[in-house]
Amino acid sequence: MTQTATPPQTLKPSAEGEGWKARPIKLKIFGNLIAEVVHKGICMYCGACIASCPIDILFHSENEEPIMRGTCAACQVCYYSCPRIELPVAEIERRVFGRERTSEETILGIHLGSYSVRAKDPEILKNAQDGGAVSALMLYALDQKIIDYALVSGFTSLQPWKPGPMVARTKQELVENAGSQYTPGGQVGGLAEIAVPNRSVVDFQEERMALVGLPCELQGFWRMNSHWIAAPKIGRNLVFTIGLFCSKVFDYQKMMVDYVQGERGIDLRTVTKVNIKKNRMLIYTGDRLAIDEPVEVIAHAAREECNICVDYSAELADIAVGAIGSASGWSTVLTRTPRGEDILNGAVDAGYIEMKRLDPLGKGMKFLETLCERKRLRDPSAYIRHNSAFPRPEPKLMPLQVPTK
Amino acid sequence: MAPIVGKFKAAVNSWVAYSAGLRHLFHKPYTLRFPEQRYAVEAGFRGRHLLHLDRCTGCGICAWICPEKCITIVQRGDRWFPQYFYGRCCFCHFCTDYCPEFALEETVEYDIAEYTRELLVWSPERLAKPPAKKDNKYVFSVNGSRGASQVPEQGH
Amino acid sequence: MQAMSPTEPGAQTMTLSVGPQHSGSGHMRLIVELDGDIIVSAMPDPGYVHRGIEKIIELRNIIRSIPVIERPSIIDASNLNHAWVKAIEELQGVEPPARGQYLRCLINEMNRIMSHLYWLSIYGVFLGHTTMFMWPLGDRELFIDLAESLTGARITYSYLVPGGVRRDLPKGFAEEAIKRTKYFEKRLDEYENIFFKNPLFTSRAKGIGILTRERAIALGSTGPTLRGSGIDRDLRKDEPYAAYGELDFKVHTRPGGDSYSRAMVHMDEMRESSQLIRQILEKLPSGPVRRKAPIVVPRGETYARVESARGECSFYMIGEGGDKPYRARYITGSYRNLAAIPEVLKGVRLADMPTSWWSIDYWPVEADR
Numbered sequence: 001m002t003q004t005a006t007p008p009q010t011l012k013p014s015a016e017g018e019g020w021k022a023r024p025i026k027l028k029i030f031g032n033l034i035a036e037v038v039h040k041g042i043c044m045y046c047g048a049c050i051a052s053c054p055i056d057i058l059f060h061s062e063n064e065e066p067i068m069r070g071t072c073a074a075c076q077v078c079y080y081s082c083p084r085i086e087l088p089v090a091e092i093e094r095r096v097f098g099r100e101r102t103s104e105e106t107i108l109g110i111h112l113g114s115y116s117v118r119a120k121d122p123e124i125l126k127n128a129q130d131g132g133a134v135s136a137l138m139l140y141a142l143d144q145k146i147i148d149y150a151l152v153s154g155f156t157s158l159q160p161w162k163p164g165p166m167v168a169r170t171k172q173e174l175v176e177n178a179g180s181q182y183t184p185g186g187q188v189g190g191l192a193e194i195a196v197p198n199r200s201v202v203d204f205q206e207e208r209m210a211l212v213g214l215p216c217e218l219q220g221f222w223r224m225n226s227h228w229i230a231a232p233k234i235g236r237n238l239v240f241t242i243g244l245f246c247s248k249v250f251d252y253q254k255m256m257v258d259y260v261q262g263e264r265g266i267d268l269r270t271v272t273k274v275n276i277k278k279n280r281m282l283i284y285t286g287d288r289l290a291i292d293e294p295v296e297v298i299a300h301a302a303r304e305e306c307n308i309c310v311d312y313s314a315e316l317a318d319i320a321v322g323a324i325g326s327a328s329g330w331s332t333v334l335t336r337t338p339r340g341e342d343i344l345n346g347a348v349d350a351g352y353i354e355m356k357r358l359d360p361l362g363k364g365m366k367f368l369e370t371l372c373e374r375k376r377l378r379d380p381s382a383y384i385r386h387n388s389a390f391p392r393p394e395p396k397l398m399p400l401q402v403p404t405k
Numbered sequence: 406m407a408p409i410v411g412k413f414k415a416a417v418n419s420w421v422a423y424s425a426g427l428r429h430l431f432h433k434p435y436t437l438r439f440p441e442q443r444y445a446v447e448a449g450f451r452g453r454h455l456l457h458l459d460r461c462t463g464c465g466i467c468a469w470i471c472p473e474k475c476i477t478i479v480q481r482g483d484r485w486f487p488q489y490f491y492g493r494c495c496f497c498h499f500c501t502d503y504c505p506e507f508a509l510e511e512t513v514e515y516d517i518a519e520y521t522r523e524l525l526v527w528s529p530e531r532l533a534k535p536p537a538k539k540d541n542k543y544v545f546s547v548n549g550s551r552g553a554s555q556v557p558e559q560g561h
Numbered sequence: 562m563q564a565m566s567p568t569e570p571g572a573q574t575m576t577l578s579v580g581p582q583h584s585g586s587g588h589m590r591l592i593v594e595l596d597g598d599i600i601v602s603a604m605p606d607p608g609y610v611h612r613g614i615e616k617i618i619e620l621r622n623i624i625r626s627i628p629v630i631e632r633p634s635i636i637d638a639s640n641l642n643h644a645w646v647k648a649i650e651e652l653q654g655v656e657p658p659a660r661g662q663y664l665r666c667l668i669n670e671m672n673r674i675m676s677h678l679y680w681l682s683i684y685g686v687f688l689g690h691t692t693m694f695m696w697p698l699g700d701r702e703l704f705i706d707l708a709e710s711l712t713g714a715r716i717t718y719s720y721l722v723p724g725g726v727r728r729d730l731p732k733g734f735a736e737e738a739i740k741r742t743k744y745f746e747k748r749l750d751e752y753e754n755i756f757f758k759n760p761l762f763t764s765r766a767k768g769i770g771i772l773t774r775e776r777a778i779a780l781g782s783t784g785p786t787l788r789g790s791g792i793d794r795d796l797r798k799d800e801p802y803a804a805y806g807e808l809d810f811k812v813h814t815r816p817g818g819d820s821y822s823r824a825m826v827h828m829d830e831m832r833e834s835s836q837l838i839r840q841i842l843e844k845l846p847s848g849p850v851r852r853k854a855p856i857v858v859p860r861g862e863t864y865a866r867v868e869s870a871r872g873e874c875s876f877y878m879i880g881e882g883g884d885k886p887y888r889a890r891y892i893t894g895s896y897r898n899l900a901a902i903p904e905v906l907k908g909v910r911l912a913d914m915p916t917s918w919w920s921i922d923y924w925p926v927e928a929d930r
Contacts, residue, residue: 054466054505056853069855071884075464077505193853229462232507415760425754426692451713472625497628497719545706547744
């Protein structure tokens with residue numbers, strides 16, 4: 001996009017302010033985002049645009065797309081926060097990790113260690129998806145006052161089993177919101193919705209937080225924090241991120257409402273756990289396994305927007321967690337940054353989790369790499385770049401202010 | 406009897422009132438002689454704005470949200486920057502809050518009076534200059550033997 | 562001192578315009594009919610400072626209106642601001658976080674003290690007591706300085722926005738505020754000694770400017786004017802908003818109905834606000850201070866009111882879905898007390914006019930908007 005334009009003839013400096021006037025260049029507005037991303041079928045509802053809007057007029061909607069309530073100020077911030085407009089992977093990796101990935105790290109991304117983890121607290125294990133690693137690590141961080149609250153995925157709306165960003169400050173709230181949901185939740189949007197961040201430059205003590213998200217949501221977060229025009233005021237208080245392994249998510253209406261509740265007749269309010277494992281869909285109500293069917297029955301509900309995503313193992317997180325690669329009842333954890341390593345080791349020392357090293361050449365890790373490669377076969381050309389295509393003057397990005405303990 | 410008691414009470418109360426005032430007769434006044442003695446304001450004080458030219462994208466949200474419409478976005482080469490008219494600015498700093506890029510900042514500089522209105526129009530370059538340091542700062546304090554006063558900043 | 566009635570029927574009265582630029586009237590005109598020295602009737606003539614605020618806010622979006630809303634009574638800015646954001650939040654269905662509500666109460670109480678101190682200083686100078694002019698204005702500096710560290714501005718805060726407040730507490734605020742409120746309460750005792758117990762004041766204010774209970778209710782008075790006639794009505798207690806429902810405070814009334822009672826209600830309220838500030842800082846919960854609220858006024862209408870320093874300040878807002886309200890009717894406490902002015906000034910000597918009239922705490926700018 002170029003910004004060269006002939007200045008208008010009579011641009012006199014005014015003694016009186018004239019306020020905002022339309023400028024003779026084409027600006028990107030929220031409508032561009034709708035036309036180029038949502039209507040093209042590539043919006044994965046990460047929520048980055050919602051969080052980045054500086055005048056707070058973008059919101060989550062029931063259709064899993066962002067909506068605008070109010071008058072757009074044409075600031076271009078939401079447009080350049082969207083990871084599906086452009087994702088310069090090398091630049092973002094330099095910002096997150098300090099370096100680009102080497103050739104050995106092509107498949108799994110930059111990582112420091114691979115482990116199998118299980119929480120020790122039976123309360124967490126009862127509600128957890130696999131090993132309860134996410135909940136246990138968040139609980140450790142909350143107890144040690146590394147963070148003041150965790151932004152997890154829970155049920156916010158009146159519709160049962162529709163996920164959205166939730167704040168968890170206590171163990172009870174973490175346990176309630178434990179477990180995976182397989183429909184999109186717009187996590188990053190919660191950054192600004194839960195608490196509008198401190199917008200002034202004066203340093204007021206802000207509550208520190210941690211974020212749990214899918215790989216696409218973390219791409220949204222880091223895109224928002226890496227682009228010149230996007231929103232550096234968001235996420236200043238983020239201490240660490242936990243990413244989840246993801247191959248794809250399903251459409252809420254088609255999977256949960258139409259199939260599970262409609263065709264199978266199971267009341268969504270009684271569902272306690274949803275799992276998709278070894279190509280089978282498992283739905284539990286209470287302790288009973290209500291549905292155990294091949295995943296092809298909901299293949300029609302798979303979101304096509306996921307067909308352009310190539311990130312399986314949350315390559316931009318501090319800690320990446322998933323089920324693949326470990327035994328049943330355990331979670332695989334990949335630590336990608338020193339901060340992630342510290343938190344994992346701290347949680348082990350403090351007795352929140354038990355941990356086994358995963359052999360990088362072992363069967364579990366090989367299977368994980370196979371799934372990553374399989375997801376790489378999808379086509380990301382719509383948005384992935386090596387370096388940013390947007391020409392810019394000499395910007396100084398806000399330095400990452402990850403607060404220390 | 407009652408009128409005499411009333412008059413006596415009035416006399417006592419008068420004496421209380423006079424002594425309450427006379428007690429302050431030998432206190433030093435705490436008027437600051439501006440501009441030699443200046444009042445120190447804290448770091449978040451909403452004075453004039455500081456513009457970071459490298460972070461401004463020219464989006465115009467500051468001009469859009471300004472209650473008094475005193476910001477105009479002017480062109481500098483192929484980039485656009487805000488120009489402020491301080492004759493109308495009410496220093497609410499909504500522009501600072503709503504700027505997405507940290508390009509605007511509050512400064513402690515509040516004495517920006519000029520002799521002509523034209524000089525109150527601050528170009529982006531003038532806004533980008535950091536505020537001049539001034540000393541002789543006094544802060545308000547309620548410590549000390551004589552209650553509230555302005556004390557020099559170092560001794561605070 | 563008894564109020565006297567005109568001596569001869571059929572006698573001519575003199576009409577005096579205590580005009581808008583007068584050291585005894587503030588910026589409004591009082592048309593006073595005098596029989597000798599006694600006021601037969603007094604008619605206020607408001608409108609000198611009318612600026613059309615209600616029209617201005619129809620043309621600006623809801624955030625840009627905030628500095629305009631505050632200006633009618635800038636010494637009491639946050640209470641007026643609170644009425645505005647309360648109306649908008651009721652239409653939008655947004656509830657600020659708990660810490661934001663407590664901070665709103667904090668700045669409201671600080672504003673109440675600042676407004677009453679300003680009132681007190683002008684009251685002193687109306688009665689010729691120049692010490693009472695200087696002292697409250699000097700002690701206002703205690704709170705202006707605190708508010709400056711909290712919001713960044715000394716008087717023109719623009720601190721409340723729909724969804725919460727703009728900034729959180731700076732470090733060291735709580736200790737400083739507690740020190741200052743304790744010092745301030747000692748100063749209030751000194752005010753009592755030099756002014757409120759002073760026979761020069763009590764002889765001029767006791768029994769002067771009577772507003773009886775029934776007339777106060779019939780004329781629709783509000784705020785300290787109402788409470789000075791013995792009626793226990795305070796919106797913070799009767800319709801709790803923000804965090805007032807969780808705070809413990811007393812509503813002060815005085816039964817006299819004369820200028821002295823109204824003045825003492827102001828003093829009592831200052832003490833109560835000072836205690837409330839300490840209570841708020843003690844009970845302050847943790848959490849965010851602002852929730853996301855769109856720049857939109859949804860369809861609907863609402864009536865929101867708060868207890869400002871001078872009485873009930875209210876907004877009747879009709880929204881139509883855009884970023885500006887379709888109509889926002891703005892009524893302030895002073896405007897409601899306008900009807901009490903002729904009542905209070907009836908039969909009073911001209912020299913006692915400032916005593917009675919200013920004890921209502923009528924702020925002309927707020928009434929005219």
